[in-house]
Amino acid sequence: MTDLDERKRTASAWFKSLQKQLIAAFEKLEDDAGPLYADMEAGRFDLEEWERGPNQGGGRMGMLRGRVFEKAGIHFSEVHGEFSPEFRKQIPGAEEDPLFWAAGISLIAHTRNPHAPAAHMNTRFVCTTKTWFGGGGDLNPMLDRYRTQEHEDTIAFHKGMEEACAKSPSGDYAHFKAWCDEYFWLPHRNEPRGVGGIFYDHLNTGDWGADFALTKAVGEGFLSTYPTLVAKRMDQPWTDADREEQMFRRGRYAEFNLLYDRGTTFGLKTGGNVKSILSSLPPIATWR
Template identity: 80%
Template sequence: MTDLDLQKSRASQWFRSLQEQLIAAFEKLEDDGGDLYDGMEPGRFELEEWERGPEQGGGRMGLIEGRVFEKAGIHFSEVHGEFSEEFRAQIPGAEEDPRFWACGVSLIAHTRNPHAPAAHMNTRMVVTSKQWFGGGGDLNPMLSAYRTQEHDDSVFFHEAMEKACAASASGDYPRFKEWCDTYFWLPHRDEPRGIGGIFYDRLNTGDWEADFAFTKATGEQFLAAYPALVAKRMDQPWTDDEREEQMFQRGRYAEFNLLYDRGTTFGLKTGGNVKSILSSLPPVATWRSR
């Protein structure tokens, strides 16, 4: 087994483990929901194995429609094959050799309670004739009162992302925070999707161990921070107006994922599982004027 094979194996095992830990944390929140959820059964993830094609890998899709999480997806994938001709020029190293291997875990969460934020996280490793890590985590409050950098929830989440960056020499919080703010921006609306976090891509510092350690820390800090925020907010009563604002903000979320998200494009153009790729869309949304 080559060094690269060992690295792929270690990364794959970690991503699988992270999926399992996140699923366990979400299901605990489903169990812990209070009086607001009386009469609703705690949700459980439906796990479904899928294949990209013969000898091309696949993954395990995890979807839940629960009482705390109106819709959430936590997905693991490990796929390989060749990029299509029209896509090769967009991927580093693919023009020289179209073969690729990609592995990672992705999460999208839409909570039922408007006070509890939606969130997104993914971590991945990609290999062509080059190799790199990518990912990040960002927070998406649904109510305007929460969508400020000064709000306690924002501060708490950014502190967690800063800790992830501090865990390895590969982390660079100021750079990755700015990258997140720039990436998760809706140009046609001239507004951010949420309050940010960190985002990084094509990370290869020359020290694979440091890059992998940072990627793991990103997942670990998200696991520590986001369920804690949901637990803090999930039992707060909400009004019809707050639910309407949540629906409106979900529409903005959907616009970004369909128009600008590179992960959506990558998944669809590499033969990924369409159901898991588009599970990022909210269960209910509106585009009505407020």
């Protein structure tokens, strides 16, 4: 086994482990929901194995439609194959050799309660003739009064991401935060998708251990931060006006994922599982 093979195995095993931990945390929130959800049963993830193609890997899709989470997806994948000719120029190292390997975890969460923020997180390890890590996490409050940098939920989430970056010399919170703000921007609306977080891509500092440590810390930071925010908000009563505002904000979320999200493009152009790729879309949304 080569060093690269061992790195692939190690990264893939971590993503699988993180998926299990996140699923357990989300299902606990479903169990802990208060009287507002008394007429609804606690949700559980439906897990579905899928294959990209013969001897091309696949993944494990996890979907939850519950009482706290109106829709949530926590997906693991490990795939390999060959990039299409039209896509090779967009991927580092793929013009020299179109073969690739990629593993990662992707999470989207759309809460039922408008007071509880939606969120997104993913981390991945990609190999062509080059190798790199990418990922991050961002918070998406549904009500305008929560959508400020001064709000306590925003501060808590960013603190979790900053602490994750501090755990590895590869972490650069200020840079990754700015990158996130730039990436999760809807130019046609001239507004951000949410209140940010961190985003990084093509990370290869030359120290694989440090880069992997950062990627693990981001997943762990999200695990320790986001469920806590949901637990704090999920039992707050909401109004019809709150729900209407949530539906409108979900429309903005959908616009970004369909028009600008790199993960959506990468997945669809590499023969990924369409169900898991498009599971990022909210269950119900409105436009006005």
